[in-house]
Amino acid sequence: MTSRSCVISVTASNPTRVVLTRTEAVLVSSYRGASQGKSHEQEPKMTVANLDDFKALEPFFDVIKEGLKGKVDGEQFFDLLADDIVTEFVVTVPSYPRRVEGRDALAELYRPYGDTMQLESAGDLAVHYDREASVVVLEYSVQGHVVETNRPYTNRFVSVITVTDGKVTHWRDYLDSYAVMQAFNDDLPAWE
Template structure:
């Protein structure tokens, strides 16, 4: 399997997210890094998200391309609160977790909670539905602009 990114350091701002996902999927998927566990044709849906973010993307490379610029907006320093719910009969895993960091342009704290519904086939993630708190993003980036 070839990694869908040339330089994994491009994604350093997301390392806490990658770690908590790997922890939640431990023993269920193969791969050394987040991108390695995604099937080549993975479908990712952002069900609850923020304006301007895609609602659906397909392909491991597309996920990498989308996440590549994350560090220009947010830098994560930790992730916690992991709860794992696994249904072996359907090969579905639900991960609940929180990420913590800082918005690059405002310097404000970023604390968000996620629910990720993940389908696994042949020890790879084939489908991912993501839910987040968009208000946490807005507060961190200062949107809408606050009056002075």
């Protein structure tokens, strides 16, 4: 398996290095704006380029937009996120980062998704909203397949999302890691 690396700049003063491989992007060092106490209004607005790169994730983006409707500002998925969003993958799979800082770093993590996985649908949405804490909890599922083998993929998620000034500023994600591993491994038995 070959790997390629690229350096993206979230701001001129805060470089981010992301190593991309065919199946994943692993965050090596991340955007430091949040740790320096800067709000998303202080940073210049960035636009995620080449949205066609994210077509494999459209069902996921759509269910998230539906769950956050009326609570965040923006048309497309990345517009919903603050520039300095902190995303934590609490339950994850080996070699996937546990924490990603910055909208552009998250976009680069998601960009190669379609090389390995194609989502066909998302649903089973349940929305729980704590108005006082500005926290939205989304429960949802996705269905798709592994690109290389066409093996089916189904997973359930719980996302705990903090909204500040109409943007997602913090996201904690929980998923069924066994379902991910099972989609890529014929030898793993079904887990009922």
